[in-house]
Amino acid sequence: MSDLIFVAASVVFFAIAVWYVNGCQSLTKGGRHDA
Amino acid sequence: MTANGWLQIAVFFVLVLLIAKPMGLYMAQVYERKKTWLDPVLGPVERLLYRLTGVDAAAEMRWTEYGLAMLVFSCATLLLTYAVERLQHWIPLWNPQHFAAVEPYLAWSTAGSFTTNTNWQAYVPETTMSYLTQAFGLATHNFWSAAVGMALAIAFIRGISRRESKTLGNFWVDLTRGTLWVLVPICVVYALALVSQGAIQNFKPYDTATLVEKQNVTTTGTDGKPVTTTVTTQTIGMGPTASQEAIKMLGTNGGGFFNANSAHPFENPTPLSNLLQMVSIFTIGGGLCLTLGKMTGSEKHGWAVFAAMSILWFCGVATCYWAESQPNPLLHGVDQHIVQTGTATQSGGNMEGKEVRFGLANSALFATVTTDASCGAVNSMHDSFMPLGGLVPLANIMAGEIIFGGVGAGMYGMLIFIVATVFIAGLMVGRTPEYLGKKVEAYDVQMAMLYLLIFPLIILGFAAASALLPAGLSSLSNHGPHGLSQILYAYTSAVGNNGSAFAGLNADTHWYLVTQGIAMLGGRFLMIVPMLAVAGNLATKKIAPPSLGTFPVTTPLFSVLLVGVIVIVGALTFFPALSLGPILEHLLLRGGASFA
Numbered sequence: 001m002s003d004l005i006f007v008a009a010s011v012v013f014f015a016i017a018v019w020y021v022n023g024c025q026s027l028t029k030g031g032r033h034d035a
Numbered sequence: 036m037t038a039n040g041w042l043q044i045a046v047f048f049v050l051v052l053l054i055a056k057p058m059g060l061y062m063a064q065v066y067e068r069k070k071t072w073l074d075p076v077l078g079p080v081e082r083l084l085y086r087l088t089g090v091d092a093a094a095e096m097r098w099t100e101y102g103l104a105m106l107v108f109s110c111a112t113l114l115l116t117y118a119v120e121r122l123q124h125w126i127p128l129w130n131p132q133h134f135a136a137v138e139p140y141l142a143w144s145t146a147g148s149f150t151t152n153t154n155w156q157a158y159v160p161e162t163t164m165s166y167l168t169q170a171f172g173l174a175t176h177n178f179w180s181a182a183v184g185m186a187l188a189i190a191f192i193r194g195i196s197r198r199e200s201k202t203l204g205n206f207w208v209d210l211t212r213g214t215l216w217v218l219v220p221i222c223v224v225y226a227l228a229l230v231s232q233g234a235i236q237n238f239k240p241y242d243t244a245t246l247v248e249k250q251n252v253t254t255t256g257t258d259g260k261p262v263t264t265t266v267t268t269q270t271i272g273m274g275p276t277a278s279q280e281a282i283k284m285l286g287t288n289g290g291g292f293f294n295a296n297s298a299h300p301f302e303n304p305t306p307l308s309n310l311l312q313m314v315s316i317f318t319i320g321g322g323l324c325l326t327l328g329k330m331t332g333s334e335k336h337g338w339a340v341f342a343a344m345s346i347l348w349f350c351g352v353a354t355c356y357w358a359e360s361q362p363n364p365l366l367h368g369v370d371q372h373i374v375q376t377g378t379a380t381q382s383g384g385n386m387e388g389k390e391v392r393f394g395l396a397n398s399a400l401f402a403t404v405t406t407d408a409s410c411g412a413v414n415s416m417h418d419s420f421m422p423l424g425g426l427v428p429l430a431n432i433m434a435g436e437i438i439f440g441g442v443g444a445g446m447y448g449m450l451i452f453i454v455a456t457v458f459i460a461g462l463m464v465g466r467t468p469e470y471l472g473k474k475v476e477a478y479d480v481q482m483a484m485l486y487l488l489i490f491p492l493i494i495l496g497f498a499a500a501s502a503l504l505p506a507g508l509s510s511l512s513n514h515g516p517h518g519l520s521q522i523l524y525a526y527t528s529a530v531g532n533n534g535s536a537f538a539g540l541n542a543d544t545h546w547y548l549v550t551q552g553i554a555m556l557g558g559r560f561l562m563i564v565p566m567l568a569v570a571g572n573l574a575t576k577k578i579a580p581p582s583l584g585t586f587p588v589t590t591p592l593f594s595v596l597l598v599g600v601i602v603i604v605g606a607l608t609f610f611p612a613l614s615l616g617p618i619l620e621h622l623l624l625r626g627g628a629s630f631a
Binding site for chain 2: 002003006007009010011013014017018020021022024025027028
């Protein structure tokens with residue numbers, strides 16, 4: 001059970017980091033900086 | 036302090052200085068895909084790897100794609116290491132001591148620690164990790180995490196040097212070339228050099244030695260009564276140490292094969308191996324300054340950045356060496372046999388927690404270098420330093436690991452500080468800030484500030500929680516200001532991806548394993564993303580020719596201003612915490628107080 005929690009927590013952290021990438025990108029000149 | 040000590044420090048710095056340029060130019064050749072003398076051997080290996088993995092080496096990536104590739108790679112390798120640790124008891128290969136599976140909390144924290152180049156070790160390696168876990172789970176991460184850091188630094192440098200480009204290179208290519216052309220060849224030679232000095236390299240079961248003198252050890256039995264046992268033998272750890280040691284230092288990872296790390300004679304046998312280890316910590320970080328100079332077409336700028344890093348390094352080592360040379364006032368007059376002044380046969384000063392074979396100068400220098408550079412390897416115990424001596428490693432990490440820094444991480448961290456510096460310089464003269472012809476605008480500064488703020492936010496947040504909660508306080512070996520220093524050091528080291536410890540804190544508890552795991556991941560990846568955003572944004576800009584209003588980034592004035600910005604940002608952020616920890620401890624120690 002612990003293994004499942006830690007694997008899930010890791011995946012969730014990196015999913016948040018991906019969302020964070022999009023968040024930082026969206027701040028650039030109306031979000032279309034490198035579109 | 037002695038002339039001999041200063042001479043050894045000077046020899047160290049001269050070696051770093053001599054290596055920087057050839058190393059930097061070589062790395063520029065590697066990452067710009069120009070010809071190197073290793074191409075005939077490594078070129079076919081590289082092409083085979085791309086064919087096997089389906090990587091299109093010619094494809095370029097935008098900063099978002101570069102960042103996503105890095106995150107996917109890091110997530111996958113973290114889970115792989117976690118699996119190796121949890122399954123080590125099922126894999127008969129290279130587990131002669133028959134170690135059980137690593138406990139889940141510890142396995143996760145360790146996997147995160149090695150993925151982020153932190154290498155904080157909340158375990159005793161020689162009683163926890165099989166040879167397979169050490170070699171395949173941890174040493175591979177030493178290569179990967181270092182290569183990731185170098186790739187990211189190169190991506191930032193491309194962001195500065197490219198004109199109106201939407202891309203920063205190819206993450207997979209940079210990762211592969213950094214590993215194959217830089218890390219692996221140096222480590223092969225380096226590991227053999229360590230073996231020549233006496234570092235061990237084998238897969239044998241542990242040895243047992245009969246003690247010359249029997250030892251009586253008293254412990255507390257299950258019924259609470261003291262139990263005395265006579266110990267007649269000692270188990271001596273074995274294993275593939277030299278190969279892990281080489282990348283541990285070169286990649287600024289720092290995770291020791293043995294618990295005593297570079298104080299262990301099998302990891303760091305001689306003063307020469309000690310010098311090699313210290314120089315190798317700065318080799319790539321120093322070289323990257325010249326890679327920056329070469330790739331941006333301004334070698335003088337590379338040297339200006341190198342000079343700023345050197346000033347900060349020197350301030351650190353001078354303070355630490357001075358502090359450790361001072362006698363401990365609490366020991367003064369306690370016993371006539373305690374000698375705290377230097378003589379022909381006594382080093383004097385504070386030798387607690389230090390190896391006699393390395394002495395004061397090499398302990399202070401190692402502590403400074405390892406914390407300048409987010410390495411985290413230790414050859415002395417930082418917890419035993421005098422309060423101001425211990426303040427130096429702590430302050431070095433708090434500066435953001437940019438004094439030569441972690442491989443790659445130090446360079447991109449310093450570049451963020453440069454963005455902040457030229458912004459401040461621009462405000463001073465009332466001009467639009469520029470950096471090597473690139474206008475630094477609102478978005479760049481916002482992302483730079485995000486980078487700079489995440490760092491203290493995680494450190495101080497977790498440290499404050501640990502200073503309040505019983506789960507945090509129960510791990511301390513000292514109370515009062517020294518206890519606060521232990522907590523502060525633990526999270527600073529985690530977020531700074533350093534990995535060294537104030538050894539007095541027991542971090543092998545669920546609270547510390549989980550919060551430090553989060554701190555390490557946050558300190559690495561939540562800072563990389565805004566850094567890449569700055570790089571991606573800078574790459575899209577034109578390069579304007581220098582004008583009268585341009586702040587030159589090749590002069591001593593620039594180096595001094597850069598140092599000033601780093602010190603002011605660090606001081607404003609962390610001085611209150613430092614004043615309650617090591618500074619208060621120093622003042623109380625002078626008044627005769629200590630804290631058990």
